[in-house]
Each structure stands twice: as C-alpha cells, then as structure tokens.
Amino acid sequence: MENPHLLENERIDQLFSTDVKIIQNRDVFSYSIDSVLLSRFPKYPQKNGLIVDLCSGNGAVALFASSQTKSSILAIELQERLADMAKRSVKLNQLDQQVTVVQDDLKNLLQHVPRSQVDLIVCNPPYFKASDTSKKNLSEHYLLARHEITTNLDEICQVSQQGLKSNGRLALVHRPDRFLEIIDTLKTYKLAPKRVQFVYPKNHKEANMLLIEAIKDGSMDGFKILPPLIIHKDNGDYTDEIFEIYYGKRN
Template sequence: MTTIPIQPGERIDQLFSTDVKIIQNRDVFSYSVDSVLLSRFPKLPSRGLIVDLCSGNGAVGLFASSQTQAQIILVELQERLAEMAERSIRLNNLTDQVSVINDDLKNLTQHIKPSQVDLIVCNPPYFKATETSKKNLSEHYLLARHEITTNLDEICKVCQQALKSNGRLALVHRPDRLLEIIDTLKQYKLAPKRIQFIYPKAGKEANMLLIEAIKDGSLEGMRILPPLIVHQDNGDYTDEIRAIYYGH
C-alpha cells in the first residue's frame, strides 16, 4: 500500500469485503450505508467507462473498482472532497483505473465525449434547497445533502448527454421523491427498470431507495426488487448487509 499524507481530522476506513480504503473526515465528509449499497446495486460493466457523479470522497466509485476493470471517473464539485478522493486513489494504487474531475457535473461533456458512458452512479443531494430545517451543517455537508449546486433535473439531463444508448444510471435517493424521480427520468428518456426500497429495520418505513434506469429503454418491464433491511431489532446488521460490508 502506498504511503499517502493524512490531514488532521482524517482517518482511513475500509469496506472489509474489499481491499479498498477510503480517506474520511467526519467534519468534511464520510460515506455511509447509502454509498455502500449504491456501489453494489447495478451490474457493473466488465470494461468500458463508469462515471460517479456527486462522488464526494469517492467511496462509490472506489468500492466499485474492485468489481470491474472498467475505467472510473469521479466527478465532484467541492475541491476539498475531490482532493481527498484523489489521495484515496493513490492510496489504493488505482491511478491507472480511477481518476477525478473537480468540476460542476453540468460540465461533464466538456471533459468526456457525449454518449460514451456505460454506467453512471450517483448519490445526489436528497433535499430541496427550500428545506431549511436541517441546514445547521458544515458547508461541505450542506452542499452534499441539499440541492444548492445541482438538482435532480440537472443530473438527469447530464446523464442523458453522457450515457450511451442503453447505458444505465443508478441512483440512491429518498422514497418520498419517487414520483418526481420517475417523472424526471422519463423526461430525459431514461426508462426506470429496477427499484429496491431500503428499510432501517423490519416494520419501519423505507428511508432510502435504489433505482436503475436505461437510456432510450422501453417504459415497460419495471421491476420492484425484494426489500433490503439494514438492521436487526438489536441494532446489528442483517445477514445481507453484513455480507456486503464484510463478505460471506
């Protein structure tokens, strides 16, 4: 493992089902279960090009790197988070496979040719910018969680531009925005094909969803996958989640 400088407040975490290590900083950005689940939700192309939009410290794309030989591009607006991701790439000796674009995602096709991407994964801001109840966050978390610098419409527009025909988009988002998500996907010719609801515990309401869409795909044949429950009643991970985090 390459020696990489670690800044004050940072730590190195590992998803133990892989060898990938991620540089984290609780005050700046740390990945959580949504990033882990998103990295395992779509079937990854064995080769080609994957883009991770709203990549934060690069967790989704870096975790995916252990499952494919495809080139992976992380796209992150915040310079501090992009720099953390770049160091994590070097930490894992992945510079030949993974790279970072530190720019607004709407400029993606200035960096890569349109209609060239096989798969886009995106863990976007969940909350509309008008929702003010939880804005007592650091600037980094504020931008990561609220639609201040980007929104669902802009993300889908960029995906339509960047994806190949029959290329796929995989999103993690909030169930209360499902109808808006589906309407926006369809507006940009992204046909929803697979949805999975995530539940914190059995008997609780879903608090996340995973959705996959295909560019220029048929609007018929959408599948609702079995529910995924994160925690047992005692707070431990369920067997499914434990296998994702630690391997079988």
C-alpha cells in the first residue's frame, strides 16, 4: 500500500469491515453512513461488468464497492478537490486496475462509457432542492454535494437511462420526503422501481433515509419493500446490523 500525499487537515479513515482506506477532510468532504449503506445495497456484477458511481465525492461508494465485486468501476465527480482526494485514495488502496476516477459533469457520462453498456449505476446525489435559505453556513464543497445546484434527480435518472444496458440497475440513497417524486422520476425514464428500504435513526423514529433500486426497461410488477434498517439502539450504540457493516461480525 502506497504512502499517500496528504494535504492540510486531511486524514485517512478505514471502514474496518473491509481493507479499504479513504482520504478525508472534514472541512472539504467526509463520507457519511449513507455512502456506506448505499455501497452495501445493490446486487453487484461479479466480473467483467461495468459499474459507475455518479456524484462520487471523495470516492467512498466506489472504493467500498471494490470490496464487493471484481467489476470495473468508474467514479465521476464534478468538484476538482474531491476528485483529487478520490484519485489519491485509489492509489492508496492499489486499486488503479479496477477503479478509475474522472473529474467531470455527470451529464457527460457518455463521453466516458459506451451508451447502454453499464451494468450498475450507484449514486449518492444532492438531497435538497436549492433555495436561498438552504445555502447558509455551508462551504462550497458541501453546498454542491448536498443541494441540487449542479445536478438534480431528473438529470441523474436521464443520464442513468442513457448509460445503463437493458435490465441494468440504478441504486440511489435519498430522502424519504422525496419518495413519491423519486418513483415518478424513475418511471419517466423507464427505470422500474424494484426494491426500497427505509432507514431509521432509532426505533420509533421517522425514517430519515431510503435506499432504492430500479431496473432499466424492467416490469413495473414485483416491487418489494424490504425490512426496515435501524441505525442506533435506544442507548445510542449501533444496532448489530450496523455494527457488522462498520466493523465486521462480533467475535
């Protein structure tokens, strides 16, 4: 494993259930549990497949996905600073032969992959619609990562339809309050919703996250709502399921 070049305030974190290490900077961008859960949600092609990670940030989803599959992974991130962190993390983990990071607008996806040839697209998109009030007290990096300023749900679904092969899959993590909009937008681009899982901060709390998977040109039949995923016990500890995702099975 190569010794990475770290910039000011950068650190190296590890998801301890894997060997993957990732360069982070709290002032610029750090992955959250949504990236971890997204990386564990879809069914991956195991070899000779092509996976694309849109809105890749510092590459967390792409890097964590590399431990789930041997398929090639292309990570696309608009922000130069975040893409640079992702590229250095790829080198840190010696994943250059599997993971490629491209700094570009996701609308240019077809400049990097053939049309209708992608097996799986994963995306942790900006959750919030842009408004004057939403832009306060955020750095530029977090602002673009969290708010629909440079891309939006409609564009992500449109680009995914263009890139995915027939029966290819799109997996998203998003906000429950936009669930109906997500379903409608997927259907607009012939992406049939197939699986959804709602994520809850604690038992008896409202869901604050959802994971959803759709199939290009798929039938609208067979939609499944998976069992709820709860993050914390009442005492604040991780539930057993989340602990295993982060640290592996307890001894």
